[in-house]
Amino acid sequence: MIDPHRPQRRRRVLAVATGLTAGLLATAGALTVASTADAATTLGASAAATGRYFGTAVAAYKLSDSTYSNILNTEFNSVTPENEMKWDATEPSQGNFTYSSADQIVNRARAQGMKVRGHALAWHQQQPGWTSNLSGTALRNAMLNHVTQVATYYRGKIDSWDVVNEAFADGGGGGRRDSNLQRTGNDWIEAAFRAARTADPAAKLCYNDYNTDGQNAKSNAVYAMVQDFKSRGVPIDCVGFQSHFNAQSPLPSDYQANLQRFANLGVDVQITELDIEGSGSTQANSYASAVRACLAVTRCNGITVWGIRDSDSWRASGTPLLFDNSGNKKAAYTSALAALNNGQPTDPPPTTTPPPATTTPPPSGSGCTATVSLNQWNGGFVATVRVTAGGNQLTGWSAGLTLPSGAAVTNTWNAQASGSSGTVNFANVAYNGTVNAGASTEFGFQGTGTGPGTASCTAR
Numbered sequence: 197m198i199d200p201h202r203p204q205r206r207r208r209v210l211a212v213a214t215g216l217t218a219g220l221l222a223t224a225g226a227l228t229v230a231s232t233a234d235a236a237t238t239l240g241a242s243a244a245a246t247g248r249y250f251g252t253a254v255a256a257y258k259l260s261d262s263t264y265s266n267i268l269n270t271e272f273n274s275v276t277p278e279n280e281m282k283w284d285a286t287e288p289s290q291g292n293f294t295y296s297s298a299d300q301i302v303n304r305a306r307a308q309g310m311k312v313r314g315h316a317l318a319w320h321q322q323q324p325g326w327t328s329n330l331s332g333t334a335l336r337n338a339m340l341n342h343v344t345q346v347a348t349y350y351r352g353k354i355d356s357w358d359v360v361n362e363a364f365a366d367g368g369g370g371g372r373r374d375s376n377l378q379r380t381g382n383d384w385i386e387a388a389f390r391a392a393r394t395a396d397p398a399a400k401l402c403y404n405d406y407n408t409d410g411q412n413a414k415s416n417a418v419y420a421m422v423q424d425f426k427s428r429g430v431p432i433d434c435v436g437f438q439s440h441f442n443a444q445s446p447l448p449s450d451y452q453a454n455l456q457r458f459a460n461l462g463v464d465v466q467i468t469e470l471d472i473e474g475s476g477s478t479q480a481n482s483y484a485s486a487v488r489a490c491l492a493v494t495r496c497n498g499i500t501v502w503g504i505r506d507s508d509s510w511r512a513s514g515t516p517l518l519f520d521n522s523g524n525k526k527a528a529y530t531s532a533l534a535a536l537n538n539g540q541p542t543d544p545p546p547t548t549t550p551p552p553a554t555t556t557p558p559p560s561g562s563g564c565t566a567t568v569s570l571n572q573w574n575g576g577f578v579a580t581v582r583v584t585a586g587g588n589q590l591t592g593w594s595a596g597l598t599l600p601s602g603a604a605v606t607n608t609w610n611a612q613a614s615g616s617s618g619t620v621n622f623a624n625v626a627y628n629g630t631v632n633a634g635a636s637t638e639f640g641f642q643g644t645g646t647g648p649g650t651a652s653c654t655a656r
């Protein structure tokens with residue numbers, strides 16, 4: 197049995213064993229063992245091999261369910277109490293703190309070497325009833341006392357705290373959400389972060405939100421806050437992206453670029469509540485994309501799914517998780533693990549991207565076409581490039597894009613860029629060079645300045 201929490205050690209042991217046996221035994225046998233064992237077989241072990249965690253939301257009352265706890269123990273190396281650390285759970289009446297449910301999760305996780313994400317110190321939802329009688333300074337002080345008490349109680353046990361959750365408004369306004377906490381003054385967020393830092397200096401302090409997964413008015417507003425906090429020395433270490441996806445709110449095409457731009461501000465980024473409604477290969481592909489986005493961002497140091505089995509989900513009818521109601525691994529599990537292991541992601545079934553009957557065949561000799569879609573904002577862009585094979589299977593490709601003057605590529609995913617300005621060639625990487633006849637694959641890049649509108653494609 198593989199211990200999911202000690203993959204680094206396991207790898208080192210294997211490397212030594214391989215080195216020793218190489219001189220003593222037939223090398224071929226030793227090498228086969230090493231390379232097979234190198235692909236981790238659990239989510240936590242695989243994430244840990246690149247220095248990351250793979251966690252799940254946990255409900256204390258489910259820990260006695262053996263199917264649930266077996267999967268938890270085997271697959272994950274981080275936990276987030278799903279409800280047990282929220283304000284209503286930890287301070288049901290003012291000044292009286294209860295930690296028994298949260299402690300069940302925290303103590304058990306720590307005994308097994310798992311990390312704990314604390315969720316959440318200050319939030320407009322799931323507040324105890326007594327807060328509705330307070331406003332102004334009294335509410336501000338009650339909130340700060342809550343932050344201080346809870347973060348002090350768990351000092352040294354929490355890897356990352358969601359200090360403030362969901363404080364920004366949806367829609368195009370780009371402003372703060374109205375709430376009782378917001379009405380105590382715009383500085384409530386930084387006050388909460390300062391209190392949390394004082395209470396637990398070692399915990400990473402995160403701002404966490406939803407609908408901030410791609411670049412939009414809301415994530416721009418959070419970005420501006422983080423930038424401002426950094427410039428003024430307000431303690432913030434990480435930004436959490438909840439990543440609740442479904443048909444209405446799908447995984448954004450600029451997910452990775454958005455994680456990267458926050459990381460570029462000097463904070464860690466974490467995928468904190470991942471769930472993707474759907475089923476089969478569509479869901480599996482989305483999970484693989486989400487995982488790959490995190491892996492491509494150095495400062496994306498962990499992924500948490502919001503529950504274990506579909507039936508554990510807060511949106512169970514959308515079957516958004518990695519295990520089915522019986523605890524069996526779904527296709528989404530397999531593709532998430534493969535992506536973590538940096539293996540070949542699940543290919544979309546050929547029927548999902550049929551060559552339209554009216555498509556003009558690619559120019560003879562090129563073997564492929566490339567089209568660009570741009571998400572342009574003032575001073576920057578994300579380009580998503582779709583490479584489509586012609587009548588023959590591609591076994592390697594290269595796309596050429598000429599950037600307008602002054603523009604530069606800052607970050608590329610799913611391709612290898614040569615150069616960063618002028619005409620830049622993007623070659624396939626190991627897992628996406630093979631494209632069946634008529635099928636497509638996508639890569640992307642982020643840049644400063646104005647993005648290019650067209651691309652050429654060459655089979656290689």
Ligand code: XIL
Nearest residue numbers: 278279315316361406438469509510
């Ligand atoms: C959800 C829990 O999963 C549910 O059990 C509870 O009834 C409501 O809250 N964003 C968050 C999480 O930050 O705390 C929410 O969790 C889901 C949305």
